[in-house]
Amino acid sequence: MNDLTPDREERSAGLKGLGCSRKRVEDARFTQGKGNYVDDVKLPGMLHGDFVRSPYAHARVVSVNKDAALALDGVVAVLTAEDLAPLNLHWMPTLAGDKQMVLADGKVLFQGQEVAFVVARDRYVAADAVELVEVEYEELPVITDPFESLKSDVVLREDLAGQTEGPHGPRKHHNHIFTWEQGDETATNQVLDDAEVVATESMYYHRTHPCPLETCGSVASMDKVNGKLTLWGTFQAPHVVRTVASLLSGIEEHNIRVISPDIGGGFGNKVGVYPGYVCSIVASIVTGQPVKWVEDRMENLMSTAFARDYWMTGKIAATKDGKITGLHCHVTADHGGFDACADPTKFPAGFMNICTGSYDIPVAYLGVDGVYTNKAPGGVSYRCSFRVTEAVYFIERMIEVLAIELDMDAAELRRINFIKKEQFPYQSALGWEYDSGDYHTAWDKALKTVDYEGLRKEQADRVEAFKRGETRKLMGVGLSFFTEIVGAGPVKNCDILGMGMFDSCEIRIHPTGSAIARLGTISQGQGHATTFAQILASEIGISADNIAIEEGDTDTAPYGLGTYGSRSTPVAGAAAAMAGRKIRAKAQMIAAYLLEVHDDDVEFDVDRFAVKGAPERFKTMKDIAYAAYNQAIPGIEPGLEAVSYYDPPNMTYPFGAYVCVMDIDVDTGVPEIRRFYALDDCGTRINPMIIEGQVHGGLTEALAVALGQEISYDKMGNVKTGTLMDFFLPTAWEVPNYETDHTVTPSPHHPIGAKGVGESPHVGGVPCFSNAVQDAFRAFGLRHTNMPHDHWRIWQTANDLGLHE
Ligand code: PCD
Numbered sequence: 060m061n062d063l064t065p066d067r068e069e070r071s072a073g074l075k076g077l078g079c080s081r082k083r084v085e086d087a088r089f090t091q092g093k094g095n096y097v098d099d100v101k102l103p104g105m106l107h108g109d110f111v112r113s114p115y116a117h118a119r120v121v122s123v124n125k126d127a128a129l130a131l132d133g134v135v136a137v138l139t140a141e142d143l144a145p146l147n148l149h150w151m152p153t154l155a156g157d158k159q160m161v162l163a164d165g166k167v168l169f170q171g172q173e174v175a176f177v178v179a180r181d182r183y184v185a186a187d188a189v190e191l192v193e194v195e196y197e198e199l200p201v202i203t204d205p206f207e208s209l210k211s212d213v214v215l216r217e218d219l220a221g222q223t224e225g226p227h228g229p230r231k232h233h234n235h236i237f238t239w240e241q242g243d244e245t246a247t248n249q250v251l252d253d254a255e256v257v258a259t260e261s262m263y264y265h266r267t268h269p270c271p272l273e274t275c276g277s278v279a280s281m282d283k284v285n286g287k288l289t290l291w292g293t294f295q296a297p298h299v300v301r302t303v304a305s306l307l308s309g310i311e312e313h314n315i316r317v318i319s320p321d322i323g324g325g326f327g328n329k330v331g332v333y334p335g336y337v338c339s340i341v342a343s344i345v346t347g348q349p350v351k352w353v354e355d356r357m358e359n360l361m362s363t364a365f366a367r368d369y370w371m372t373g374k375i376a377a378t379k380d381g382k383i384t385g386l387h388c389h390v391t392a393d394h395g396g397f398d399a400c401a402d403p404t405k406f407p408a409g410f411m412n413i414c415t416g417s418y419d420i421p422v423a424y425l426g427v428d429g430v431y432t433n434k435a436p437g438g439v440s441y442r443c444s445f446r447v448t449e450a451v452y453f454i455e456r457m458i459e460v461l462a463i464e465l466d467m468d469a470a471e472l473r474r475i476n477f478i479k480k481e482q483f484p485y486q487s488a489l490g491w492e493y494d495s496g497d498y499h500t501a502w503d504k505a506l507k508t509v510d511y512e513g514l515r516k517e518q519a520d521r522v523e524a525f526k527r528g529e530t531r532k533l534m535g536v537g538l539s540f541f542t543e544i545v546g547a548g549p550v551k552n553c554d555i556l557g558m559g560m561f562d563s564c565e566i567r568i569h570p571t572g573s574a575i576a577r578l579g580t581i582s583q584g585q586g587h588a589t590t591f592a593q594i595l596a597s598e599i600g601i602s603a604d605n606i607a608i609e610e611g612d613t614d615t616a617p618y619g620l621g622t623y624g625s626r627s628t629p630v631a632g633a634a635a636a637m638a639g640r641k642i643r644a645k646a647q648m649i650a651a652y653l654l655e656v657h658d659d660d661v662e663f664d665v666d667r668f669a670v671k672g673a674p675e676r677f678k679t680m681k682d683i684a685y686a687a688y689n690q691a692i693p694g695i696e697p698g699l700e701a702v703s704y705y706d707p708p709n710m711t712y713p714f715g716a717y718v719c720v721m722d723i724d725v726d727t728g729v730p731e732i733r734r735f736y737a738l739d740d741c742g743t744r745i746n747p748m749i750i751e752g753q754v755h756g757g758l759t760e761a762l763a764v765a766l767g768q769e770i771s772y773d774k775m776g777n778v779k780t781g782t783l784m785d786f787f788l789p790t791a792w793e794v795p796n797y798e799t800d801h802t803v804t805p806s807p808h809h810p811i812g813a814k815g816v817g818e819s820p821h822v823g824g825v826p827c828f829s830n831a832v833q834d835a836f837r838a839f840g841l842r843h844t845n846m847p848h849d850h851w852r853i854w855q856t857a858n859d860l861g862l863h864e
């Protein structure tokens with residue numbers, strides 16, 4: 060557009076479109092207590108459910124006596140597996156193709172497992188009744204270690220006994236779930252054999268938990284008169300829940316309405332299907348009343364969706380001057396009692412095969428063995444797209460270990476091996492096609508901003524001062540460079556229980572020129588109502604303030620696969636842009652008719668179509684919308700609506716460069732974060748303010764995981780971290796001031812060039828914090844120590860290195 064009308068910039072700003080730090084429209088509600096969460100749903104006659112849970116990690120259930128519970132005033136029903144069996148609902152499919160008990164059927168496999176479901180007049184009666192249900196258990200030997208599990212005679216999953224084939228191929232042992240292999244092992248071993256230098260390391264990425272502010276819950280209401288089931292719940296994927304509920308219950312899908320109201324944080328915890336959802340549905344069908352189930356904090360930590368629990372061993376080959384020639388990775392994955400991992404079906408270990416990271420590694424191999432133990436099921440992507448945080452932690456630790464082995468600077472080692480800008484699209488040895496990237500630019504910007512050389516000099520001086528006895532504090536410089544893989548995904552290789560992972564947007568322009576758009580995703584705090592409107596504003600020339608965004612109601616929203624794995628921007632965001640373009644195409648024809656010129660003689664200009672070469676002759680989108688409903692236009696249907704289902708051709712590959720400067724008190728083990736710099740590249744930025752908020756949140760969760768957050772078990776399978784007294788959730792007290800920065804490398808295949816960003820800070824943050832701790836001790840001979848680096852473990856590291864002598 061060369062004929063710029065003078066007010067163009069002003070009109071453009073008025074749209075509050077792409078790139079605008081528009082204030083979050085949802086926050087007026089949230090900050091005034093006007094949010095509407097599952098626990099706010101209150102229906103007439105609503106009953107409350109609560110679980111009897113197993114105190115044992117592995118035991119036979121000999122008997123369940125409900126009499127005393129049923130005798131309590133206000134108790135309506137007590138459900139056990141026996142009651143669910145006739146409906147075939149005592150077991151349910153998991154997202155990973157395994158099946159999981161809804162209520163204990165013969166035995167329990169982890170502490171906190173659901174044994175019976177009590178339904179009562181109110182929450183308090185239900186809790187009292189839970190205490191009155193008498194369950195007789197017979198303890199069985201407990202296995203909490205996956206390596207021990209693979210050697211044990213104890214059969215954890217008796218229902219699978221004798222099955223040598225699982226949903227992901229052959230099973231090697233009765234406690235083995237699957238082996239997943241990617242890459243070329245023979246070629247990789249050859250490279251390792253011939254290499255000038257090989258660094259080997261084993262590391263444990265501990266079990267942790269997303270722990271959102273709001274726990275999981277649901278309200279089921281079965282209307283027996285019209286046969287309709289309405290289900291409110293904390294669902295990150297409401298449409299998938301509707302389909303699964305229909306398949307399980309036999310209720311026709313059009314008779315099920317699933318509603319995800321406001322969600323108080325998801326972080327992957329709310330992707331899976333939990334026994335509580337199923338039990339609230341069954342209880343509503345049985346009692347004819349609405350039934351609410353909301354878990355408490357301890358139940359959330361003990362029984363829903365853990366994350367990580369990966370034992371990883373790496374071998375990395377390089378030349379003497381630091382060029383990486385090959386990578387071998389093996390993982391033993393502890394999945395707990397059932398394989399309820401939330402990954403696309405064809406990826407039993409998620410996208411762990413992104414473990415070659417940001418480096419040009421010619422040959423690589425990844426092998427993952429999934430194993431059953433007496434721990435809670437899950438394996439969700441806690442702020443990371445399907446095991447990407449494990450992969451990035453692995454490679455970013457291997458790089459540090461290789462740097463030690465080569466006696467080289469770790470920043471330089473990364474620079475030598477980065478995939479170069481001109482190599483994109485880049486085909487990785489483990490099967491991915493990285494869409495775009497410019498790693499060197501980002502790295503140089505990051506190192507320059509923090510004065511990397513100055514930091515290393517200061518660190519060396521500190522080591523000398525420490526040795527002279529002048530200080531008891533060491534300094535660590537944590538580095539990480541990550542490549543994320545988000546936006547699952549092409550339908551050709553990504554599905555969940557057979558449903559292809561596309562996403563959708565439906566837009567309806569009203570006669571007065573305002574609009575409503577509905578999407579298949581669901582915000583859990585990300586700010587979709589703000590940002591999706593911005594994408595559309597730029598596409599259709601209507602101010603974001605005049606576009607309402609709706610998500611989460613399956614009766615109104617088009618089918619979509621939901622929000623997790625940072626897929627909303629790459630997939631639903633693309634669908635929004637495409638739906639907007641369909642609106643614009645129709646608007647162009649209407650404008651041409653109104654202006655009495657040929658379709659090709661008008662062009663889009665911010666908020667209007669104008670005659671080419673005569674910008675004073677135009678019709679605004681408002682005029683066009685009005686005409687679409689009120690004027691008979693030959694050859695054009697009335698109305699202005701569009702829908703787009705978007706199947707992305709590839710994932711998007713956001714990346715970033717992080718640096719953490721930390722001081723560690725050797726005598727107390729307390730780390731103090733002096734500086735944290737985070738450069739993120741998520742392609743085209745929709746809302747810089749929201750991006751910054753996402754980065755702050757993700758970094759804080761990364762700090763948690765790296766420095767203390769853990770779900771740990773004792774030998775008997777007792778959860779030792781089942782309350783917020785023991786499970787570390789950082790507060791403003793522990794969180795440093797974050798410096799954010801960015802570069803912009805648009806995705807070449809996304810309609811607006813945007814990549815996801817919500818998970819990036821977590822994926823890049825965990826290795827950065829961990830590397831900072833470990834780097835502080837490098838001068839004293841530390842090679843690797845496992846997370847979480849809580850004060851005790853840091854003190855122990857210092858002690859092991861003889862620094863307390
Ligand atoms: N370029 C760009 C990108 C992006 N963005 C923005 O940002 C956000 C985010 O995005 P994404 O990345 O796409 O993502 P999504 O899908 O939306 O979401 C999801 C994510 O998100 C994150 N973040 C958050 N936030 C909040 N507040 N909350 C929550 O919960 C959460 N979670 C987390 C997680 S964990 Mo997973 O589930 O684990 O898988 S995954 C995840 C949004 O709003 C958007 O729009 C912008 O602006 N631009």
Ligand SMILES: [Cu+]
Pocket residue numbers: 409439440441442443444445446447448449
């Ligand atoms: Cu993940």
